[in-house]
Amino acid sequence: MFIKDLLKDKVILVTGGRSGIGYQIARSCLLYGAVVYITSRKEEKLKAAAKKLKELGPCYAIAGDIRAVEQVQNVAEHIKALSGRLDILVNNAGGQFPAPAQDISPNGWNAVINNNLNGTWYMTQIMAKEFFIPQQSGSIINIIANMFRGFPGMVHTGAARAGVDNITKTLAVEWSRFNIRINAIAPGIIQSTGLEQYPPELLKDVSDRIPLKRLGTTKEVADLAVFLMSPMANFITGETIYIDGGQRLWGDVFEF
Ligand SMILES: CCC/C=C/C(=O)SCCNC(=O)CCNC(=O)[C@H](O)C(C)(C)COP(=O)([O-])OP(=O)([O-])OC[C@H]1O[C@@H](n2cnc3c(N)ncnc32)[C@H](O)[C@@H]1OP(=O)([O-])[O-]
Numbered sequence: 001m002f003i004k005d006l007l008k009d010k011v012i013l014v015t016g017g018r019s020g021i022g023y024q025i026a027r028s029c030l031l032y033g034a035v036v037y038i039t040s041r042k043e044e045k046l047k048a049a050a051k052k053l054k055e056l057g058p059c060y061a062i063a064g065d066i067r068a069v070e071q072v073q074n075v076a077e078h079i080k081a082l083s084g085r086l087d088i089l090v091n092n093a094g095g096q097f098p099a100p101a102q103d104i105s106p107n108g109w110n111a112v113i114n115n116n117l118n119g120t121w122y123m124t125q126i127m128a129k130e131f132f133i134p135q136q137s138g139s140i141i142n143i144i145a146n147m148f149r150g151f152p153g154m155v156h157t158g159a160a161r162a163g164v165d166n167i168t169k170t171l172a173v174e175w176s177r178f179n180i181r182i183n184a185i186a187p188g189i190i191q192s193t194g195l196e197q198y199p200p201e202l203l204k205d206v207s208d209r210i211p212l213k214r215l216g217t218t219k220e221v222a223d224l225a226v227f228l229m230s231p232m233a234n235f236i237t238g239e240t241i242y243i244d245g246g247q248r249l250w251g252d253v254f255e256f
């Protein structure tokens with residue numbers, strides 16, 4: 001546990017905040033005193049999540065697709081109208097599907113690149129221009145994936161996440177002049193709603209192939225996100241932190 005008021009009155013946007021890791025990050029931010037905005041495509045589910053989160057503190061839902069520039073701009077306008085500022089952006093929305101590289105169609109490739117690379121970029125650039133650069137302060141956290149040794153079985157997301165890893169390094173330098181910190185979190189396999197998208201055989205006995213012999217929890221990812229966005233991490237920027245029980249360093253993970 002961190003101190004109670006660690007994020008007091010910080011205005012935080014969590015993309016994909018209606019479920020899984022994003023929901024837990026939003027929840028933790030509220031518990032540490034922040035004002036939280038969540039965004040995702042499915043409006044009803046998003047509103048239901050915000051209603052539940054509101055029991056912990058001020059939480060607002062703004063529906064939008066990170067792949068659509070005008071919808072991202074609309075999210076920024078809403079935050080500006082309601083809070084007048086944004087302190088922290090968590091780029092968590094994303095996802096992909098498992099497929100042998102040779103079978104991925106051009107549309108399938110583009111869908112995953114758009115979601116994880118382009119969508120993250122639109123969000124990052126628009127929030128920086130609308131808030132962080134004029135404010136001369138901001139912190140960005142990108143949730144990517146474990147692509148330390150490539151991503152066999154999901155080449156599209158490996159490429160997209162490696163792109164975000166590089167954006168993280170580049171902007172840490174380029175936007176340091178605006179007092180913007182930017183870091184990434186690379187989760188291994190986390191027990192969350194996202195895993196329901198995968199066939200059970202892909203995940204069978206997967207914890208045996210992780211050195212710590214278990215999956216991660218959404219709370220563990222959220223704790224890392226809170227640390228990185230807090231003043232405790234004020235001298236950390238351009239870093240990607242793996243939270244994977246050692247998976248990246250050892251053995252095979254998926255059959256492919
Ligand atoms: C376990 C490892 C650790 C990682 C865990 C996590 O990340 S957990 C987080 C997990 N959470 C998530 O992943 C949630 C978010 N994920 C998503 O929304 C989707 O996976 C998305 C990224 C593809 C976006 O979808 P969209 O609405 O833009 O896509 P669309 O429907 O318009 O299709 C466009 C093209 O993609 C093709 N295609 C699509 N699915 C499949 C498939 N299963 N199979 C094959 N192909 C597939 C589809 O056929 C089409 O190509 P076509 O036929 O025209 O040539």
Ligand SMILES: NC(=O)C1=CN([C@@H]2O[C@H](COP(=O)(O)OP(=O)(O)OC[C@H]3O[C@@H](n4cnc5c(N)ncnc54)[C@H](OP(=O)(O)O)[C@@H]3O)[C@@H](O)[C@H]2O)C=CC1
Nearest residue numbers: 016019020021040041042065066093094189190192193194
């Ligand atoms: N769980 C795991 O083991 C791992 C997860 N990750 C990554 O962590 C992040 C969160 O995963 P997790 O919580 O498990 O999965 P979920 O599927 O539960 O969360 C994905 C969230 O992103 C939102 N989303 C997806 N695409 C878009 C879009 N184009 N625009 C706006 N919102 C979008 C979804 O909401 P909606 O459908 O309403 O748009 C949903 O809330 C993802 O980027 C995932 O790929 C990475 C490695 C491992």
